[in-house]
Amino acid sequence: MKRYEIDLGAVKTYWDFYKALQKGLELPAWCGMNMDAIWDMLTGYCEYPAQIMVTGGEGLPRDLQDEYERLLNVLNDLRREYPQDRFEVLILKA
Secondary structure, three states, X not given: OEEEEEEOOOOOOHHHHHHHHHHHXXXXXXXXXXXXXXXXXXXXXXXXXXXXXXXXXXXXXXXXXXXXXXXXXXXXXXXXXXXXXXXXXXEOOO
């Protein structure tokens, strides 16, 4: 099983947020910096079966909380729409 680790602990800006997603999900530099692009990459680019682990979200600056909620929504949609044997999502809190 492929394991992707998204660490949001050092994120301070919108740019940092999407760079952390790109790094953690091993996405190409040409990936768009928005949740539609992340969804497309998760469902058509990323290797699976996969485990996706997200850490550091609770420490994000206030102005990034909406973006973090969008990420959680995308990951919840992934859980709902794809079988568990394809994606496992873990959201870890400190």
